[in-house]
Amino acid sequence: MINKISKRALAVVFTASLLSACSSAPEQQEIERVPNKSAQALYEDARETLDSGLYARAIELLTAIDSRYPFGPFSKQVQMDLVYAHYQTGNTEQALATIDRFIRLNPNHKDLDYMYYMRGLVNIKADKNAFQEYFGVDRADRDAKRTRVAYKDLSTLVNNYPDSKYAPEAKRRLAWLLNRMARNELKVAQYYYEREAYLAAANRGKYVVEHFSQSSYLEPALEMMVKSYEKLGLPDMAEHAQQTLEANKRER
Template sequence: MKSFRILAPLFISAAVGLSGCSSSSDEEKAALANMGAQQLYEKAKTSMEVGNFSLAADTLSTLDSRYPFGPLSHQVQLDLIYSYYKSGKTEETLATVDRFIRLNPNHSDVDYAYYMRGLTNMESDSNLFQEMMNIDRSDRDPAKSREAFNDFRRLVEQYPNSKYAADARKRMLYIKERLAKYEIAIARFYMRREAFVAAANRGRYVLEHFPDSTQVQQALEIMVSSYEQLGLTELRDNAMKTLKLNYPDSDFIS
């Protein structure tokens, strides 16, 4: 396992000093210009060790562009992915991941690249403030969560024995719950708008695609209510039968 690899979510905080930024930046660029490949890599590793991932990313980016085919090139790209991720630079992380996968499809660490892609997309869908305040925003667009799910699924399917596969599977379960909650939120919106066909379809989608989520009971209740409003007696009775069989304590039944 390479240095600076992770298996946990990230919460990023940043402190920005406003004094002397320009001069220190110019001095840093001048110092980097005079360094060789090994010096640059040692500097980047030191920055990573002390948690200065922004500086590490700048250094690794310089090294990567200056020595794209050197003996350290693969490790530099992997560390650059991690440094961008830790710096909260989503677009740069994904671009670097995609480039690594495209250029090194058979590399021994390509599973790590897929894992980092999934992590980056997954965190792009999160909102730290809302989570801290327990604000439920299940209705927000889950596009990034879908991307993350596909990233983790690709990892699990193509590299089932990867050291990252077990964590990827756990994250897929979490994402499925997120996606199911989104479908329920949209279904309830349709119910309020009296778009009962659309609401019932969303409920059925949860049953078909997320049967192991905690949203199945709500999906069935929405289907029963929607079919009742539409006068679809047989479909209503079938949904109610399934609801009673699996959730006999549902308040909706009584």
């Protein structure tokens, strides 16, 4: 009886050891894929790989440096390079996690402007749907949460680091994001209008006027307000919106 129990226990231990070995095999193989070099030599390899556009391999090398030399002379640059590599491979969640960690641990770093710039770009990419955009599907009526976060990221860059070399491009992207958010609101307004929810449609148009007046959708928003107020039987409000619309056209 004792002998049978011992054999059974040995079998369980052997099986557990085998499963553990199998589960750690890929991780061990990945470690072996990165040569045992100094931090500088590894970083030179990583930069060459990154510059060649081999982003998956660059991530392996950079991750190994970050793990082996977390307080080394290249640690900050390694994290910034990892953000870019993850962005290029479309791994937006990992890119955002790396950015947030960097900002949290290095609140006064000289390259924070770059990190906010990349955070904006990553959130823009996270909001995209390649399949729908490839086939020209209109996605403006989808939730604009990521767009709003990207706008906040790039606004932080422009406001806090106006002399940054990334500021001009950030401003161009902010204008694009502003139009995107305004268009999203108008899509929702149109949805409400078609379903005779005229008050909700008017409020969406008003929101565009109040918050996205610098966008190219100001006039369509005012037009939405005019026709919605007319449907609601509010001639004074419709007239006021119409006057604002006409004044805006004269100023163009």
